[in-house]
Amino acid sequence: MHTISIDTESKSYKVHVGSFIYEPALALYEKQIKHADHVVIFVDEAVANLHLDKLLKPLQSFLDTSVHICRLPAGESSKSMETFMACQSFLLEKGCTRKSILFAFGGGACGDVVGFVASTFMRGIPFIQLPTTILAHDSAVGGKTAVNHPQGKNMIGSFYQPEAVIFDISTLATLPNQQVLSGMAEVIKHALISDKNWLEDLLSYQSLENISEEQKLSFLVKGIQVKADIVKADEFEQSVRKYLNLGHTYGHAIEASVGYGNITHGESVAIGLVISLQLSEKLMSLKEGTAKKLFNALNAFGYSFEPVLKQEIDQLIPYMKRDKKASFGDLHFVLLEQIGKPCMKIVPVEEVVRAHEQLRKWSKEVHK
Numbered sequence: 001m002h003t004i005s006i007d008t009e010s011k012s013y014k015v016h017v018g019s020f021i022y023e024p025a026l027a028l029y030e031k032q033i034k035h036a037d038h039v040v041i042f043v044d045e046a047v048a049n050l051h052l053d054k055l056l057k058p059l060q061s062f063l064d065t066s067v068h069i070c071r072l073p074a075g076e077s078s079k080s081m082e083t084f085m086a087c088q089s090f091l092l093e094k095g096c097t098r099k100s101i102l103f104a105f106g107g108g109a110c111g112d113v114v115g116f117v118a119s120t121f122m123r124g125i126p127f128i129q130l131p132t133t134i135l136a137h138d139s140a141v142g143g144k145t146a147v148n149h150p151q152g153k154n155m156i157g158s159f160y161q162p163e164a165v166i167f168d169i170s171t172l173a174t175l176p177n178q179q180v181l182s183g184m185a186e187v188i189k190h191a192l193i194s195d196k197n198w199l200e201d202l203l204s205y206q207s208l209e210n211i212s213e214e215q216k217l218s219f220l221v222k223g224i225q226v227k228a229d230i231v232k233a234d235e236f237e238q239s240v241r242k243y244l245n246l247g248h249t250y251g252h253a254i255e256a257s258v259g260y261g262n263i264t265h266g267e268s269v270a271i272g273l274v275i276s277l278q279l280s281e282k283l284m285s286l287k288e289g290t291a292k293k294l295f296n297a298l299n300a301f302g303y304s305f306e307p308v309l310k311q312e313i314d315q316l317i318p319y320m321k322r323d324k325k326a327s328f329g330d331l332h333f334v335l336l337e338q339i340g341k342p343c344m345k346i347v348p349v350e351e352v353v354r355a356h357e358q359l360r361k362w363s364k365e366v367h368k
């Protein structure tokens with residue numbers, strides 16, 4: 001079991017990563033869990049059907065009281081005010097107090113909504129993240145919680161750190177391929193902003209299926225370490241935490257214009273990563289050919305660039321201007337001076353248009 005320390009201004013805690021680790025990792029928190037007056041597991045419905053037993057056995061082995069289980073709608077649909085209220089009602093009905101402890105058992109969506117519930121129930125109670133997707137190596141760490149508003153994703157939320165993160169990667173075996181692609185895009189992002197050799201290693205695989213369990217574990221640990229270092233330096237996204245948005249300005253625009261649910265977050269980010277490298281070649285000193293190399297590797301992994309052919313740039317620009325990083329209508333991008341050296345840059349609209357057109361040309365060759 002690998003353990004990574006997360007030290008933020010507001011809290012320090014550990015992320016435990018490995019295969020079949022619920023028993024040893026939960027044992028580390030036995031005292032705290034036993035001390036709670038109620039133990040509540042909020043679980044993504046799909047994850048409950050596949051993996052709940054794995055968690056319940058070790059938990060019940062040291063608990064005298066029963067565990068309350070509350071199933072949440074699977075995936076993104078749980079990130080709503082309705083689910084948030086339903087969770088609060090569940091806690092009140094069970095008689096939970098500030099001495100209770102919550103578990104968020106599922107992907108990033110479950111972690112985000114349950115984190116928000118934990119941060120607000122009785123003004124904040126402890127919770128433990130139990131991520132079950134590759135993407136959640138990112139979302140479960142760092143303390144961002146949120147639900148969606150009809151007018152925008154993640155519009156309501158808080159910064160609230162968990163007591164611990166226990167990431168049992170044996171749960172990843174049941175992930176659908178699209179979710180593997182989604183999560184791996186954030187892993188590739190972490191490599192791009194931190195380490196040239198790691199990136200080369202990652203992109204040298206011919207397909208994602210060729211990555212062994214052991215390699216996957218090492219990539220996830222590396223990704224978490226990148227996030228840990230950034231969150232330590234800037235918990236509340238005043239400076240370097242913005243670098244984690246590499247690929248997200250254009251990616252979010254693709255995600256919103258294609259329509260949430262039709263494309264995953266990471267698949268959109270993967271497209272955005274290529275755009276950000278194209279811009280970095282043009283506006284920074286990133287070595288020419290890096291964007292094309294990434295494009296080719298992502299194609300080989302199975303990412304689709306068809307959305308770039310379908311979406312007109314005029315549809316995308318308004319979304320980019322509404323991005324949380326935007327100010328006064330300027331387009332703010334995270335770019336790379338070189339692999340491992342991110343920076344923030346205001347990018348003229350015409351440069352984004354040019355990158356979009358170029359990516360369309362590359363995509364046409366692949367999708368003809």
Ligand SMILES: NC(=O)c1ccc[n+]([C@@H]2O[C@H](COP(=O)([O-])OP(=O)(O)OC[C@H]3O[C@@H](n4cnc5c(N)ncnc54)[C@H](O)[C@@H]3O)[C@@H](O)[C@H]2O)c1
Pocket residue numbers: 044045046047050074075076079106107108109110112132133134135136138139140141142143144145154171172173174175176179182183265
């Ligand atoms: N808080 C943060 O810092 C942060 C960072 C990045 C993303 N996010 C958020 O994370 C969310 C995306 O998270 P996600 O990609 O994990 O998606 P998700 O939680 O929506 O899960 C994706 C799908 O996979 C299913 N699933 C989950 N685990 C499974 C498993 N082990 N086996 C089979 N199916 C499983 C879910 O039921 C769902 O249908 C978005 O809402 C995004 O905004 C948050």
Ligand SMILES: [Zn+2]
Pocket residue numbers: 186248265269
């Ligand atoms: Zn992301």
